[in-house]
Amino acid sequence: MAEAVLDIDGVRAFVRVVDLGSFTRAAEALATSQAAISLRVKRLEDRLGIRLVDRTPRHVAPTPRGARFLPAARRLLDAHAQAVSDLTGAPPPRLDLGISDHVAGPDLPARLARLGFDGAGLVAEVTILPSRALRAAFGDGRFDAVLVRDEGEEPGGTVLATERLAWFAAPGFAWDRDDPAAGPLRLATLAGPCNVRAAAETTLDAAGLPWREVFVGGGVLAVGAAVGAGLAVAALAPSTAPAGLAEAGARLGLPDLPVTRVVLHARPLRGRAAEALRALAAAYRGPNAP
The missing domain is CATH 3.40.190.10 (Periplasmic binding protein-like II)
Structure with a gap:
């Protein structure tokens, strides 16, 4: 059996498809078309004689053999980039x-x-x-x-x-918006100026709900730690909320937060x-x- 000669563009396309979980996103990353990415991956599979990627309309993932090939593919791309850099002698961008x-x-x-x-x-x-x-x-x-x-x-x-932003709290956090004895809603926020902080405060004010800041963190992880400890609730993007926090807007009767971009x-x-x-x-x- 002849030794397979790998095409660097095909290897790069395969790695990007796996990393991004999408032929469309891989095409965007490599500034080409989805059809071109599909062709590059298919040619690589043909050269290797194995199927590297499972494709369905809603799911793209490496096959078991593709997953085994992935670390070597990454090393090849790194070596290629280093070789080009060494050849030019220019400082890295x-x-x-x-x-x-x-x-x-x-x-x-x-x-x-x-x-x-x-x-x-x-x-x-x-x-x-x-x-x-x-x-x-x-x-x-x-x-x-x-x-x-x-x-x-x-x-x-x-x-x-x-x-859409969402309210997050620890599972045991309790607050009754209809009970005056509950006091203002306790908020954990990111230090300003912060669009998410402003959105949370504006939304509560528009709903006529009392609130007070009890924790101001220097980052989302710090805010998440305060929320996880049960100190307060926080407005966060679900895609970036730290692990262990639960959406609590419906449970606490809090108003919907705005959609962000x-x-x-x-x-x-x-x-x-x-x-x-x-x-x-x-x-x-x-x-x-x-």
């Missing part, structure tokens, strides 16, 4: 990226590693800040790109996903930085994005 704490989510480190941000050929500097601070810094030229969460009040950018603002980028940003945007893109 940089990507100065800002991500809102209400977008990042607890799985951000794993997501960045999975998408190759730790691979050869790119230096990524990632800063976590509130959305309003990120937008201002981006306007001042501080970042190459920012991922923020807003309620549609800001023009420009690319909408990656829409999501995950928006990407980016400057023109090229090469490895542009590819990495496309992959990250595809990873955050929701099924209900425009």
